[in-house]
Amino acid sequence: MSSTITKNDATPRLGRERHPRGRNGGRVGGQIVLAILCVYFLLPLWWLIVASTKDAHGLFSGTGGALWFDKNFNLIGNLQTLFSYSGGIYLRWLGNSALYALSGGIGATVLAVLAGYGFAKYRFRGRSLAFAVLLGSVMVPMTALVIPTFMMLAQLQLTDTIWAVILPSLLSPFGVYLMRVYITDAVPDELLDAARVDGAGELRTFLQVSLPLLRPAVVTVLLLSVVGTWNNYFLPLAVLSNSNLFPVTVGLAQWQGLATSNNGSGTSLWSLIVVGSLVSIIPLIIAFLSLQKYWRGGLSLGALK
Amino acid sequence: MTTLDQSDSLAAAPERDLRARSSRRGRKRSRGADRGAVGWLFIAPFGVVFAVFLLVPLGYAFYLSLYTKGLATGTVFTGLDNYVKAFTDPSFLSGVWFVVRFSVVMIPVQMGISLIAALLLDAMTTRLARFSRLAIFLPYAVPAVIGALMWGFLYSRNFGPLQDLFTLFNAQAPNLIGGSNVFGGLMNVVTWQWAGYYMIILYAALQGIDPSLYEAARIDGAKSWQIAVRIKIPMIAGAINLVLIFALIGTLQFFTEPQILQPISDGAITSTFTPNIYAFNLAFSYSQFNYASAISFALGIVVFIGAYIFLFVTRQREARQS
Numbered sequence: 001m002s003s004t005i006t007k008n009d010a011t012p013r014l015g016r017e018r019h020p021r022g023r024n025g026g027r028v029g030g031q032i033v034l035a036i037l038c039v040y041f042l043l044p045l046w047w048l049i050v051a052s053t054k055d056a057h058g059l060f061s062g063t064g065g066a067l068w069f070d071k072n073f074n075l076i077g078n079l080q081t082l083f084s085y086s087g088g089i090y091l092r093w094l095g096n097s098a099l100y101a102l103s104g105g106i107g108a109t110v111l112a113v114l115a116g117y118g119f120a121k122y123r124f125r126g127r128s129l130a131f132a133v134l135l136g137s138v139m140v141p142m143t144a145l146v147i148p149t150f151m152m153l154a155q156l157q158l159t160d161t162i163w164a165v166i167l168p169s170l171l172s173p174f175g176v177y178l179m180r181v182y183i184t185d186a187v188p189d190e191l192l193d194a195a196r197v198d199g200a201g202e203l204r205t206f207l208q209v210s211l212p213l214l215r216p217a218v219v220t221v222l223l224l225s226v227v228g229t230w231n232n233y234f235l236p237l238a239v240l241s242n243s244n245l246f247p248v249t250v251g252l253a254q255w256q257g258l259a260t261s262n263n264g265s266g267t268s269l270w271s272l273i274v275v276g277s278l279v280s281i282i283p284l285i286i287a288f289l290s291l292q293k294y295w296r297g298g299l300s301l302g303a304l305k
Numbered sequence: 306m307t308t309l310d311q312s313d314s315l316a317a318a319p320e321r322d323l324r325a326r327s328s329r330r331g332r333k334r335s336r337g338a339d340r341g342a343v344g345w346l347f348i349a350p351f352g353v354v355f356a357v358f359l360l361v362p363l364g365y366a367f368y369l370s371l372y373t374k375g376l377a378t379g380t381v382f383t384g385l386d387n388y389v390k391a392f393t394d395p396s397f398l399s400g401v402w403f404v405v406r407f408s409v410v411m412i413p414v415q416m417g418i419s420l421i422a423a424l425l426l427d428a429m430t431t432r433l434a435r436f437s438r439l440a441i442f443l444p445y446a447v448p449a450v451i452g453a454l455m456w457g458f459l460y461s462r463n464f465g466p467l468q469d470l471f472t473l474f475n476a477q478a479p480n481l482i483g484g485s486n487v488f489g490g491l492m493n494v495v496t497w498q499w500a501g502y503y504m505i506i507l508y509a510a511l512q513g514i515d516p517s518l519y520e521a522a523r524i525d526g527a528k529s530w531q532i533a534v535r536i537k538i539p540m541i542a543g544a545i546n547l548v549l550i551f552a553l554i555g556t557l558q559f560f561t562e563p564q565i566l567q568p569i570s571d572g573a574i575t576s577t578f579t580p581n582i583y584a585f586n587l588a589f590s591y592s593q594f595n596y597a598s599a600i601s602f603a604l605g606i607v608v609f610i611g612a613y614i615f616l617f618v619t620r621q622r623e624a625r626q627s
Contacts, residue, residue, distance in 0.1 A: 027429065030425045030428065030429055031429075031431065031433055033421065033425060034422070034425055034426075034429075034433055034434060034437040035433065035437075037418070037422055037437060037440075037441055038433075038436065038437050038440045038441070040497070041440050041441045041443065041444060041497065041500075041501065042440050042443070043459075044444075044452070044455040044456060044459060044497065045443065045444075045447075045455075047455065047458065047459055047466075048455055051458065060463055065466060065469040066459075066465055066466035066469055067466050110350075111350050111351040111354060112351065114347045114348070114350055114351065115347060115348045115350070115351035115352070117347050118343075118344045118345070118346070118347030118348040119344075119348065121344075122340060122341060122343060122344025122347065123340075123341065123344070124340075124341030124342070124344040124345060125341065127344065130348065130352075134355075136609075137355070137359055139550075139554060139608065139609050139612040139613065140359065140363075140605055140608070140609060141554055141557065141558040141604065141605055141608040141609075142558070143558040143560055143581050144558060144581075144601045144602070144604045144605035144608065145358070145359065145362050145363070145601075145605075146601075147366070147584055147585070147588050147594075147597050147598065147601045148362035148363060148365055148366035148369075148598060148601060148602075149358060149362045150588070151362075151365065151366070151369065151594055151598070152361060152362050152365050167354075167357075167358065168358045170354045170358070171354050171355060171358045171359060173355070173359075176351060202340075202343045206347075227445070227446065230448065231447075231448035231449055231450075233448070233449060233450050233560075233561045233564075234560050234561065234581070234585075237585075238585070238588075238589070248448075249448045249450040249451070250450075252450060252451070252454065253450050253454075253564075253565055256454060256457075256565065256568070257568065260568040260569065261568075273454065274458070277451045277454055277455065280448070280451060281446065281447050281448070281451055284446040284447075285443065285446050285447075287446075288442070288443075288445075288446045289439070292439075
């Protein structure tokens with residue numbers, strides 16, 4: 001018993017798991033619950049993969065049922081149709097999504113890092129008030145801003161341009177909040193003072209001393225804002241009407257509307273929607289899997305305060 | 306001075322803190338003013354975006370909502386008439402009533418799933434646990450449009466697995482997103498979409514707890530579930546509140562999923578189903594921009610008040626406990 005405790009002191013997390021007493025029953029039950037959750041959360045994605053390999057006929061009345069492969073494996077054919085349909089517009093939509101998500105996401109992150117740093121490391125008149133306004137704005141529903149933003153952009157004749165999607169995506173009050181919480185703890189004031197005493201200016205102190213310490217938070221805020229913009233539907237739906245500018249979410253939804261009203265002019269849009277959905281989620285899934293070690297720690301930031 | 310500071314950082318923390326603070330106070334007199342200006346400079350770029358894409362649209366929406374455009378009269382100032390109209394408009398009120406009901410039922414279910422998953426993942430380090438963490442989180446990386454499309458297919462009588470099952474008994478499968486099923490059907494889609502994100506936030510908070518607390522409880526004879534209920538959940542109350550408020554704000558502005566599932570809902574999802582769908586249709590199908598602004602603004606007020614009440618209640622409870 002006492003040896004377990006000393007072991008726990010050295011490697012607390014591991015030691016705790018090895019604790020034998022009365023945990024086996026619970027552990028089996030826990031494994032079963034987790035397995036059920038995995039099936040539930042992966043089922044639609046499994047369906048999507050299977051359905052992407054079916055041709056139009058197989059999708060409706062395939063031999064393997066909805067959750068298994070049809071005898072006719074048509075993934076390559078589906079992909080070819082997807083990328084050539086209507087002059088390759090799908091590829092354009094993917095490109096638009098990437099453009100909006102990256103420019104909006106990177107821009108929002110840069111603004112959030114700067115503002116979070118300003119709030120965390122400088123004392124100035126009006127800071128508390130400004131931060132209170134910021135916190136209040138986290139509670140403003142972003143979709144309630146969509147129609148007002150549309151009408152403002154219409155006044156400026158900016159609707160139906162890429163700016164109508166990118167510029168509003170730069171707004172991320174929650175990102176600023178996360179950065180401020182993180183910077184307050186991660187960048188010691190003493191370090192900044194030392195740099196200043198060494199003669200570094202405020203900007204150089206920020207870029208060379210503080211910024212390198214912020215990587216987990218920067219990656220997290222970047223991922224959150226890229227995902228937010230990539231997944232956004234309401235804003236681009238409202239401000240864009242030229243289908244050449246659609247992101248992939250709006251484009252696929254438009255295809256779904258056409259397919260439901262049987263308006264696909266000969267091609268079965270259903271199989272295109274399915275394979276298009278699969279292709280569109282691959283980039284973000286890869287991003288999340290490869291950046292795991294950064295965002296896993298970063299996501300807890302907002303929970304600390 | 307530099308070397309002194311560096312050797313300082315190796316010395317005991319408390320004294321260093323005190324000394325640094327007092328020396329800073331001396332310097333502040335000369336540099337404090339321009340340092341404050343620098344703070345504003347760091348905030349300025351975000352401040353501009355905040356003003357242009359939050360304050361101005363809100364103000365503009367409020368301005369527009371005070372006017373009414375009539376065919377015969379043109380645009381005339383009508384004061385708060387649009388708000389009186391909104392809060393007596395059955396379409397708007399039924400939408401608000403739906404999202405409130407939906408929040409009250411869906412959020413506890415979703416929260417329960419996220420919390421159970423987070424507690425299990427925190428207690429286990431098996432390969433299955435590591436895999437589940439990713440599997441449950443994965444839907445967050447899927448756009449809500451795609452999530453709704455996929456579930457639409459799965460619900461569908463033409464494509465879905467349900468029809469396979471019902472064909473065995475020569476029966477017609479029910480429409481899982483039509484009629485009275487629409488509530489449960491949407492609840493499932495939203496839970497699937499967001500539970501993993503909330504789970505990760507809670508899990509990260511659980512990982513931040515000092516494990517020696519559990520050791521002490523275990524020596525006192527506490528069982529695993531007692532540790533979970535008595536120690537872990539109270540310790541992550543902050544994270545739970547954060548997740549609840551996110552879920553509340555997100556659900557009250559419900560738009561994407563019902564909008565996508567509308568065509569296959571056999572008319573169960575109407576053009577006034579949620580406040581946001583109503584505002585969208587008012588603006589883009591009927592060009593009633595003034596009234597749509599009033600609805601958007603009214604929805605914003607409803608959400609803000611809802612979130613504020615929630616925060617107020619949780620703060621009160623925390624204050625009473627401590």
